Amino acid sequence: MKDLKLLGSYLGPCKRELYLGAFLVLVETSFELIIPVLMADIIDVGVAKHNMAIILTKGIQMGICALLALVTGLLYARFAARAAYGLGARIREAEYARVQDYAFSNLDRFETSSLVTRMTTDITVVQNAITGGLRPLVRGPVMLIMGIGLSAWMNPRLSLVFFITTPILAAILFLVMRRVAPMFGKLQRAVDRLNSMVEEGMTAIRAVKAFVRGSYEEERFEEVNRNLADTSQETFHYAVLNLPAFQLTMYTSTVLIMWFGGNMILKGSLEVGNLTGFLSYVLQVINSLMMISNVFLMLTRSLASARRIGQVLEEQPALSSPQEAQEQVPDGSITFQKVSFKYKEEAREYALRDVNLHIPAGQTVGIIGGTGSAKTTLVQLIPRLYDATCGQIFVGGRDVREYDLKALRDAVGIVLQKNVLFSGTVRENLLWGNEHATEEELWEACRMACADEFLKKMPKGLDSDLGQGGVNVSGGQKQRLCIARTLLKKPKVLIFDDSTSAVDTATEVKIRGALASLTEVTKLIIAQRITSVIHTDQIIILEDGRVHAVGTHRELLAYDPIYQEIYASQMKGGDGLGTDQ
Numbered sequence: 001m002k003d004l005k006l007l008g009s010y011l012g013p014c015k016r017e018l019y020l021g022a023f024l025v026l027v028e029t030s031f032e033l034i035i036p037v038l039m040a041d042i043i044d045v046g047v048a049k050h051n052m053a054i055i056l057t058k059g060i061q062m063g064i065c066a067l068l069a070l071v072t073g074l075l076y077a078r079f080a081a082r083a084a085y086g087l088g089a090r091i092r093e094a095e096y097a098r099v100q101d102y103a104f105s106n107l108d109r110f111e112t113s114s115l116v117t118r119m120t121t122d123i124t125v126v127q128n129a130i131t132g133g134l135r136p137l138v139r140g141p142v143m144l145i146m147g148i149g150l151s152a153w154m155n156p157r158l159s160l161v162f163f164i165t166t167p168i169l170a171a172i173l174f175l176v177m178r179r180v181a182p183m184f185g186k187l188q189r190a191v192d193r194l195n196s197m198v199e200e201g202m203t204a205i206r207a208v209k210a211f212v213r214g215s216y217e218e219e220r221f222e223e224v225n226r227n228l229a230d231t232s233q234e235t236f237h238y239a240v241l242n243l244p245a246f247q248l249t250m251y252t253s254t255v256l257i258m259w260f261g262g263n264m265i266l267k268g269s270l271e272v273g274n275l276t277g278f279l280s281y282v283l284q285v286i287n288s289l290m291m292i293s294n295v296f297l298m299l300t301r302s303l304a305s306a307r308r309i310g311q312v313l314e315e316q317p318a319l320s321s322p323q324e325a326q327e328q329v330p331d332g333s334i335t336f337q338k339v340s341f342k343y344k345e346e347a348r349e350y351a352l353r354d355v356n357l358h359i360p361a362g363q364t365v366g367i368i369g370g371t372g373s374a375k376t377t378l379v380q381l382i383p384r385l386y387d388a389t390c391g392q393i394f395v396g397g398r399d400v401r402e403y404d405l406k407a408l409r410d411a412v413g414i415v416l417q418k419n420v421l422f423s424g425t426v427r428e429n430l431l432w433g434n435e436h437a438t439e440e441e442l443w444e445a446c447r448m449a450c451a452d453e454f455l456k457k458m459p460k461g462l463d464s465d466l467g468q469g470g471v472n473v474s475g476g477q478k479q480r481l482c483i484a485r486t487l488l489k490k491p492k493v494l495i496f497d498d499s500t501s502a503v504d505t506a507t508e509v510k511i512r513g514a515l516a517s518l519t520e521v522t523k524l525i526i527a528q529r530i531t532s533v534i535h536t537d538q539i540i541i542l543e544d545g546r547v548h549a550v551g552t553h554r555e556l557l558a559y560d561p562i563y564q565e566i567y568a569s570q571m572k573g574g575d576g577l578g579t580d581q
Contacts, residue, residue: 003306004299006313007087007126010094014086018134021079025138028072031065033146036280038062043276076135084130088123095119095312103318104385108343110312113196118312121191122305129302136291143288151281154274158264161256162285169249169289176241177296183235184304190228197224239297246290253282319384325404329411330396331361332492332522334382339391341377350389351377352545359538361396361492364516364523366533368566369542375526376417378542379495382524383412395493413491415499417526419482421470426455427462429470429481433488441488448514449484450507451477475502483511495524500532508532530570539563 011018042058045051099107099115148166152159201208201217208217261275336357342350351374359365367375381388384400393400400408413433421429430442437445442462446452454477458464470478479502486494494515500508512535515523527533534553541548541562549560556563 003303003310006310007091007306010090011083011087012090014083014090017079017086018083018130021076021083021134022138024072024076024079025135026142028069028076029139029142029146031069031072033143033150033284034065035062036276036278036284037150038065039276039280043271080131080134083134084127087130088127091123091126091309091313092119095123095309098313098315098317101317102315103387104380105318105343106315109315111192111196113199114192114308115312116199117188117192117195118308122188122308125305126302126309129298133295133298133302137295140288140291140295143284144292147281147285147288151278151285154278154281155264158257158261158278161253161260161282165249165253165256166285166289169245169286172245172249173242173289173292173296176238176245177300180235180238180297181300181303183231183238184301185307187228187231187235187301188304188308190231194224194228197221242290242294242297246286249289250283250286253286254279257282319387319405321404321406322402325407326398326402327404327407329403329408329492330398332411332520333361333394333396334359334493334522334524335392335394336381337392337394339381339388339393341374341381341386341389343386350545352381352388355391355547357540357547357550359522359524361522362520363537364525364535366536366539367524367526367542368528368530368533368539368563369548372544373542374545375542376497377545379414379497379524379526382493382495383409383414410489411491412493412495413486413489414495415479415482415486415497417497417499419470419475419478419499421466421473421478421481423466423468425460425463425465426458426481429466430462430485430488433485434490437488442484445484445487446480448487448511448517449480450503450510450514451480451484453507454480476504476507479503480507480511491521493522493524494518495526497526498528501528505529505531530566 038058038061042055042062045054095115095118148159148162151162197220201221208214257275257279261278265271265275334357336355339352339355340350341352355378367378369375377386380386381393382395382400384403384405387401395403395408395412422432427442430445431437433445434441439462443452446455446462454473455461455464464472466472470481473481479499483496483499500511503511508529508531512532523536525533525536533539536553538550538552539556540550541556541560543562548562549556551560557567
């Protein structure tokens, strides 16, 4: 219930609609419960005594009650819908905002497909619980209490049937819900797996076609889809048992009341109208129990979804700005002091171990190393995408934990290993670097990144559409646009994480020459090609998460065996083993 309370806190202005909807259900139910009493009077007084005035009066009263019940029901539907969809919108906004606040370590705890499910399917389940569950949640208990009370008032002896059949139905429904409750969580996890499969298949559709693996992917999808179908069938196989239980109890109660009531009529201790009204209350009481059972099934499923939504909302961002945080980064100097890092606390090994480095402001530094040597991990600690597990990292002479996160990340521009462009035009993507950039600044950044070469050939230039994820440009063009976008930030530290691997050597030389003009910017270049770092002020070699060696090209070539091996493999016709990221 804690998770439902958490979601309820997001009702905000929709709370009034929710309470008003509940009140309208109460009014609607009261009107409906009056109708059997009026019907009994029509039969016992109007029909039995041929009193047309009573029949008309009571009939008009029944019609008014039915009309008022209809109006209040329609008003309830309006307010319930506004409450449900207003709540859903606010929760989605809150979830999305919370995800934006997450650090990389927070995002590592959730799969992308699971986050999508939590923002769509799970919220829809909660909305359905309100639109479809609020009415029976209020109506069921009211009908149950008032129905039993009015039936006992009409005939106490005959109402004993309720006190026998109702507990039996309640016990059956309790067992059903107890069995079904844990299955809804399993069902939502199956939806997660299906979404993950769809996301992966659609993202990698070109690779699937290139390797002619369509049949294999279809088999994988069929397996996940079948698992979801089987889980759904198993869950709802038990959930639908409440319907036959309801029908069994209803028909048993009807038969018993007809039997005992018929005998009472024959003995003259009960009138036909009273029996007819009493049967109406039987149906209403049993129906109220059915409503309550359906509500609990809905709540059980919505609790599973609310728990999953609550996990996203309650997840605290691993990184935050300190109080009285520093708003300015003085320069681009970088220092690592005894830095060690692991991605998870329970991990046995550190990804980085005992790193000590000093990079003066304005230097250009190359970083190379074999697969898994933690090159990307090293540079991700500088803008606090992750926090170091041990040790300290200084930028501009201050510990990175002392800076405001936004200020630090504005001062550190990073072109990630995996290039990301968004749907829209080239201009819209470049403005991510500086939303106030002028036309001249945009073209200057493109010139430095050598992106102007292909943009000038496009009919619309900067206003050319990139398509979803930048599918309308090649890998090398995408890299150059990402470099231009980062340059627009005018950072004090510029990090290239293998960001020129898809461009030709001549273009890379041009980019490197343009970047050389940024003398006050500290540049860190992670590269596979040794030619990308050969002219840097110093080269850092990482091996198994440790700093193996630091020096210039000439120094390392003279004494370091790992650097000599990389140089020989790339510059003298070797196979290039050991140089992949």
